[in-house]
Amino acid sequence: MDSAAAPSAWGPDVEGGEWELRHDDDGFTYKILKRPRLDEFSAPEPPAVDPEAEEKRRRSRKQKVLLKLKGRYQEEIDRWERLSNSLREMEERVRQETESRKEQQLEGTNLESQAVGGMEDSCASLVDELLAKADAEERLILSFSNLCDQEEAACDARRERFVESFLELPVWSSPRELMASLCDD
Structure with a gap:
C-alpha cells in the first residue's frame, strides 16, 4: 500500500510537514514530525518606532x-x-x-x-x-x-x-x- 494514499492519523500536515530523525539512548532511530517552535509563532515583530515620539x-x-x-x-x-x-x-x-x-x-x-x-x-x-x-x-x-x-x-x-x-x-x-x-x- 502506498504511504501517500494511506489516510494519516497525524492530519493533513504530515505529508507537507518536515520530518526529524531522533536517536534514543537505547540505540533506536526513528522519524518524528517536526513540531513548530513556539517562538516562531509567538514572537510578534516589534512595532515601528517613531524617532520623534x-x-x-x-x-x-x-x-x-x-x-x-x-x-x-x-x-x-x-x-x-x-x-x-x-x-x-x-x-x-x-x-x-x-x-x-x-x-x-x-x-x-x-x-x-x-x-x-x-x-x-x-x-x-x-x-x-x-x-x-x-x-x-x-x-x-x-x-x-x-x-x-x-x-x-x-x-x-x-x-x-x-x-x-x-x-x-x-x-x-x-x-x-x-x-x-x-x-x-
Missing part, C-alpha cells in the same frame, strides 16, 4: 529626573541653611553671654576692691563665674546635640530615599524597557 519620551523622562534631582538638592540646601543659621544664633548667644559675664565681673571686681572682706567675695564671684561658664557650655553642648540629631534624621531620610530609588527601578518589567531606562538615565 521616542525623542520626546526620552526628553520628558530626562526632564522629570532632572526636576526630581533639583528638588532633592534644593531641600538639602535649605536644610544646610537652617543648620548654618542656628549655629550662628548659638554663637551669637554664647558671645553675648560671655560679654555680659565679663561686664558683671568688672562690676564685681570694682565692688570687691571697695569691700573690706575681698577674699570671700572674690572666691564667691569665682565660683559664680565658673558656674555661669559651665551653664553656658552645657547649653552649647545641648544645642550641638540637637543639631546632630536633626542631621542624623536627615541622613536617615536620605538613606531611605536612596534605598527606595533602587526598589523603584523597572527591574521587573520587560528587558527592553529596562535597557531603555538604563540608557536614557
Whole structure:
C-alpha cells in the first residue's frame, strides 16, 4: 500500500510537514514530525518606532529626573541653611553671654576692691563665674546635640530615599524597557 494514499492519523500536515530523525539512548532511530517552535509563532515583530515620539519620551523622562534631582538638592540646601543659621544664633548667644559675664565681673571686681572682706567675695564671684561658664557650655553642648540629631534624621531620610530609588527601578518589567531606562538615565 502506498504511504501517500494511506489516510494519516497525524492530519493533513504530515505529508507537507518536515520530518526529524531522533536517536534514543537505547540505540533506536526513528522519524518524528517536526513540531513548530513556539517562538516562531509567538514572537510578534516589534512595532515601528517613531524617532520623534521616542525623542520626546526620552526628553520628558530626562526632564522629570532632572526636576526630581533639583528638588532633592534644593531641600538639602535649605536644610544646610537652617543648620548654618542656628549655629550662628548659638554663637551669637554664647558671645553675648560671655560679654555680659565679663561686664558683671568688672562690676564685681570694682565692688570687691571697695569691700573690706575681698577674699570671700572674690572666691564667691569665682565660683559664680565658673558656674555661669559651665551653664553656658552645657547649653552649647545641648544645642550641638540637637543639631546632630536633626542631621542624623536627615541622613536617615536620605538613606531611605536612596534605598527606595533602587526598589523603584523597572527591574521587573520587560528587558527592553529596562535597557531603555538604563540608557536614557
